[in-house]
Amino acid sequence: xxxxxxxxxxxxxxxxxxxxxxxxxxxxxxxxxxxxxxxxxxxxxxxxxxxxxxxxxxxxxxxxxxxxxxxxxxxxxxxxxxxxxxxxxxxxxxxxxxxxxxxxxxxxxxxxxxxxxxxxxxxxxxxxxxxxxxxxxxxxxxxxxxxxxxxxxxxxxxxxxxxxxxxxxxxxxxxxxxxxxxxxxxxxxxxxxxxxxxxxxxxxxxxxxxxxxxxxxxxxxxxxxxxxxxxxxxxxxxxxxxxxxxxxxxxxxxxxxxxxxxxxxxxxxxxxxxxxxxxxxxxxxxxxxxxxxxxxxxxxxxxxxxxxxxxxxxxxxxxxxxxxxxxxxxxxxxxxxxxxxxxxxxxxxxxxxxxxxxxxxxxxxxxxxxxxxxxxxxxxxxxxxxxxxxxxxxxxxxxxxxxxxxxxxxxxxxxxxxxxxxxxxxxxxxxxxxxxxxxxxxxxxxxxxxxxxxxxxxxxxxxxxxxxxxxxxxxxxxxxxxxxxxxxxxxxxxxxxxxxxxxxxxxxxxxxxxxxxxxxxxxxxxxxxxxxxxxxxxxxxxxxxxxxxxxxxxxxxxxxxxxxxxxxxxxxxxxxxxxxxxxxxx
Ligand SMILES: [Zn+2]
Ligand SMILES: [Zn+2]
Numbered sequence: 183x184x185x186x187x188x189x190x191x192x193x194x195x196x197x198x199x200x201x202x203x204x205x206x207x208x209x210x211x212x213x214x215x216x217x218x219x220x221x222x223x224x225x226x227x228x229x230x231x232x233x234x235x236x237x238x239x240x241x242x243x244x245x246x247x248x249x250x251x252x253x254x255x256x257x258x259x260x261x262x263x264x265x266x267x268x269x270x271x272x273x274x275x276x277x278x279x280x281x282x283x284x285x286x287x288x289x290x291x292x293x294x295x296x297x298x299x300x301x302x303x304x305x306x307x308x309x310x311x312x313x314x315x316x317x318x319x320x321x322x323x324x325x326x327x328x329x330x331x332x333x334x335x336x337x338x339x340x341x342x343x344x345x346x347x348x349x350x351x352x353x354x355x356x357x358x359x360x361x362x363x364x365x366x367x368x369x370x371x372x373x374x375x376x377x378x379x380x381x382x383x384x385x386x387x388x389x390x391x392x393x394x395x396x397x398x399x400x401x402x403x404x405x406x407x408x409x410x411x412x413x414x415x416x417x418x419x420x421x422x423x424x425x426x427x428x429x430x431x432x433x434x435x436x437x438x439x440x441x442x443x444x445x446x447x448x449x450x451x452x453x454x455x456x457x458x459x460x461x462x463x464x465x466x467x468x469x470x471x472x473x474x475x476x477x478x479x480x481x482x483x484x485x486x487x488x489x490x491x492x493x494x495x496x497x498x499x500x501x502x503x504x505x506x507x508x509x510x511x512x513x514x515x516x517x518x519x520x521x522x523x524x525x526x527x528x529x530x531x532x533x534x535x536x537x538x539x540x541x542x543x544x545x546x547x548x549x550x551x552x553x554x555x556x557x558x559x560x561x562x563x564x565x566x567x568x569x570x571x572x573x574x575x576x577x578x579x580x581x582x583x584x585x586x587x588x589x590x591x592x593x594x595x596x597x598x599x600x601x602x603x604x605x606x607x608x609x610x611x612x613x614x615x616x617x618x619x620x621x622x623x624x625x626x627x628x629x630x631x632x633x634x635x636x637x638x639x640x641x642x643x644x645x646x647x648x649x650x651x652x653x654x655x656x657x658x659x660x661x662x663x664x665x666x667x668x669x670x671x672x673x674x675x676x677x678x679x680x681x682x683x684x685x686x687x688x689x690x691x692x693x694x695x696x697x698x699x700x701x702x703x704x705x706x707x708x709x710x711x712x713x714x715x716x717x718x719x720x721x722x723x724x725x726x727x728x729x730x731x732x733x734x735x736x737x738x739x740x741x742x743x744x745x746x747x748x749x750x751x752x753x754x755x756x757x758x759x760x761x762x763x764x765x766x767x768x
Contacts, residue, residue, distance in 0.1 A: 193349075201226035201347045203263065203311040204253075204318045205233045208343060210303035211252035212237070215245075221305070222282050222331060222340050229357060230321070230346035234329055236282070241341050246323040249343070253321070260316030261301045265309060267294050277306060282331060320354035321347035324361070335495065364601055369653040370499040376658055376666070376715060378649070379500065388497040388504030390646055395666035398695065399652075400645055402664055404485055406537075406762075407509055407642070414530060416483040416511060421463025423487060427453040432619055433462055438588075442490040460486035461613075461638060464512040465620050468634075473624040478634070479515035479523055485645070486510045499650060506644035513637040514622065520564070520635045524571035524610060527639050528593070531608035532575070534641050535597060538652065539661065539764050542598035543607060545577050548585035555589050556614030564612045564635075565591040589615035599655040606647065611638045659716040659738060661764040668755070669696040670712040674705050674724035681728045685721065685748055694755055696721075713738055718766055719755070737766045 205224030212219050212235055222234030235241075268276065270287055273295045277283035283306050287295060298307045300315055312318060323345045331337035346361075348354040365371070373379045378396030381389060392400060408418060427446050430436040435443065439458060446453035457463070464482040473480070487507045496502055515523050535543055547568055550561045568591055572579045579593070586592055590612035597607035613636040616622065623631045642648040652660070662668055669689060673682040682698045689696035699708045705722060712720045720736040726745075727733055733751055735743040754768050 197347075197349060198226045199310050200312055200318055200349070201231045203315070204321050204345060204347045205231040206263070206298065206300055206303060206305055206307070206311065207253050207256050207315055207318060208233045208249065208323070208345060209235075209305065210256055210301055211249045212343070213303055214252055215249065220280055220282060222329075223286075224305075227344070229348075230324075230344065232342050232344045234282075234331070234340040234342050236338065236340050241326045241343065243326065246326070246343070250323045253323075256301060257315050257318050259301070260314045262314045263298055263300045263311040266297050266299070268297060269294055273297065273306060276304060318347065319349050320351045321345055322354060322358065330495075335493070360601065364603075364654075367601070367654045367657045368499075369501070369650040372653045372658040373500070378653075378666075381499075386504070387494050388492060388502070390500060390503055390505065396649065398666040399649065399660065399664050403642070403645065403648070407485070407534075408483075410530070410534070411481075411483045411511070414526065415479075416481040419464065419467055419482045419484050421460060421467070421484060421486065422457075423489075424454045424456050425462065427455050429462055430455055433616060434619060435459070442492075444489060444491060456489045457486075458488050458490045460484055460488065460508060460510045461512060461616060462620075465616060465622055468514050468622060469620065473514075473634075475516060475624055475626050475632075478624060479513055479519055481511060481513045483509075483511035500646040501650045503644075503646050506646045508640050508644050509642045509648075511639055513639070514624075514634045515637070516624070516626075516632070517563075517635045520612070520637070521567045521571050521574070523635075523637060524568060524593070525574050527608075527610050527637070528571060528575040528577060531595060531610075531641050532577075535595070535607065537762050539655065540597040540599070540607070540651075544596045544598070544604065545572065545579035546582045546585070546594045546596070547572060547579050548582045548587075548592050548594060550586055550591065551584045551588060553588055554586075556618070560614055561591065564614070568593055568610075568612065587611060589613045597651065599651060600657070601654070603654075605651040606643055608641045608643070609639060612636070613638055656764075659718075661762065662718045662755070662766065663759045663762045665695070665716070665718050667695050667697050667715070667717050668759070669694060669719040669721055670708075670715075670717045671696060671698045671721045671723060672705060672708045672712070673698065673700070674722065676702065678723050678725070678728055682723050685723070685733065688748060689752060689755075692752060692756060694752065694759070709736065713740075721751075739766065741766075743767075 202225060209221055209224055216237050218238060220236035224231065224233035273287050274284060276297065277287065286306060295306060296308060298305050298309060298311060323343060325344045327342045328339045329342040331340055346354065346357055348357060376395060377393050379393055380391050381387065382391065412418065427436060443458050444456050446455050467482060468480060485507050487505065489505045492502060492504055513523050549565050554561060572593065592609055592611035594609050595607040596604040598604055617633050617636050622634050622636065624634055626632045671682045671686050673679050679700060686696045686698045709720055716738055718738050721733045722736060723733060731747065732745040733748050734745050735751055757768060
């Protein structure tokens, strides 16, 4: 990497080189504090760098400023990065006390390897690096995590130190603010604060328990989802949670998907497995009668709960779990109906995303991978149909070549949240595999059997992950129609309690989720509590309100509305709920 200077590297490459170089400096700093440290690897990341260490004691967050101060010294010394090329045998001598480096050396196919030195630290590395440590600009160490050597849980657990690094102090500051905001909006934290859900070690990791308030949000989403599907010509179905293993053998899941499935259970000498997908149940329903081309399309929709094995190390709140409810549907149609069906799905997904307030999305068309099922020309035709459907829907999209699943092309939508982060959104997949394996057909106009075109699709993904994305998108302040409690009525003193209860009963009778905070606490404290719970409206009622039969409305934003009659407030609230707006005022 030394002498030749081709064209100037792009800024993003420069940033990556600087970030990776910072990881060497981090390693040197750690070496100066722990002379016996063993080193793993230290790559650049999306916004910084990390290095993995094997140290005599666990690091704590108190260590980070100490290591960082040492790094600043190394940067201030402006030490050059120098490169050497050595034989693998020489390298083995140089890294004799570094077992992880020795393992890496053994894996390098070339005769010679490159090593880089800055100051007291020598590393096995391909480069490139900045020319001196002084070129490492704004950086900060942010966290420590455990990481198995080479990501394998059979290997030793190393300590990974993460840092962020940017070209300017300003860019670093902005990034740190964003991290802080992301932590404030973390759905795991909000889920606890707002009493929405919990996960219990005694029940098992990755298994979500929905509390009453979380269940309200879920019920509202589910009811809306069901109504909208029925309106668009879907039939709602329910299928069992377990099925004979043989069924999954026929589908191919037992061979290709077993790593994600739980072990079979014995029922009267027959093996049953818990379903990782809902598709097969829908196929069985389809096949209960000989279908004619006139019946198609058939669209079966189910909020189907599935269980998939995920390593405990990757589980994360609601977004990576072991049991979840998909908002699933399968469309069985003729090939000549496929385009229109996909257009319909795309319309539905756009409508749903807009309604939930995700106005920015990125659409990807994933085409045929190297290994695939079905005939080449059918693949091409189906991919073309998806492309046409996207164009008809006027959706901007990018092609993701070779990223389709083995059984068919697909359209993936990534939704962008308020912090600009991507979440997995709706997916539409054409399937050539299952219809063949289960002989899913219909009688055509010609009186002959034809294979159906089958589409798998989800709009929200799963109830669990979707709640996570909603929580982080809105920072817990749900739009009124989704809020677990829409109005909190706050009596000033006990003598106002009757009036408050009467108001609440009136709201509830009209389907508004209103509660009374009847505790004998100070009004300010009750308001603060309601605000922390991000309840959209607080109705404070005291002597004046009781005497005049009015309510004083305070929004969770702190804004105060003019006193009004309970009825007029109720009418505007009903309108806000029905319109599913995220605004608090009409
Ligand atoms: Zn390096
Ligand atoms: Zn499916």
